[in-house]
Amino acid sequence: MGTQNFLWNVAKKYFTFGIIGLTISDRYASILPVRGSSMSPTFNPHGGSLTDDYVLVEKLCLEKYKFSLGDVVVFRSPSDYKEKHIKRITALPGDWIRTPHSNDILTIPEGHCWVVGDNSASSLDSRSFGPIPLGLVQGRATHIVWPPQRMGKLDRKIELEGLGF
């Protein structure tokens, strides 16, 4: 009878902490690992190293969905809702963009954005699946928290090549 009570108490504590953790991670910020080298050298500069980078992703931006050029965002993949990707926004609704390898001009429709990985050579991004609706964005990465030698705030920078007019 004593152990049952004890186990019940432990379960209750875990449940409470779980719910609190879930709420904080949904509404405020969470820490996520970055896999792959599509964002080198910003994340995982030596692709294939033993540890992944961890970033702090803040969710406060999801109230207003107001992003700026150069923000690094986490979004659900449009071709598979279970996967999450992390890329940089290079164009906002209403901007014009020149698609590489073809001379088309593309307008970003209302409510969408254009995301590109920093390592354009090996990055699956808007150049393959087109502009993504802002509703798919799950958060904005603001800081690298691991490894310690690269801990710090992320800059908003964009490659000038490939931008529209």
Added chain:
Amino acid sequence: MGKWKTLAKAAIELAAIVAKFICLYHVTDSYLFSPTIVSGPSMLPTLNMTGDVILAEYVSHRLGKVGPGDVVLVRSPENPRKTISKRIVGMEGDTVTYLVDPNFSLRSRTIMVPKGHVWIQGDNMYASKDSRHYGPIPYGLILGKVFCR
């Protein structure tokens, strides 16, 4: 001195209980179910134009168990801050035939829904802005399934 200590302790306990309730509310509201008010003419006659209270559950779409015929709540692809309710007509891989603009002509188009997307249409085709205008939407925009009115 002892009085302040007990007061502080009671205040902290109260704050902890309030915090736990807020978190419980958030988890239920996002992961289980919650009532919502929907309004607009695009889902007549299923849903009222001037506002209906519906219960939406947030479990099935995470398990991938929404399908054609379900009324779902989705985040609008044109404005992520707006939530709209429509019916799923086709899932990925289905071919959908639809009337492009039933107010003006009987022209219809057939399209195949790409991977990871769904085709949504309002029940009231004459006054509904849906996939016939902005194309198939990614499955990730679905917020929940409506199961009760």
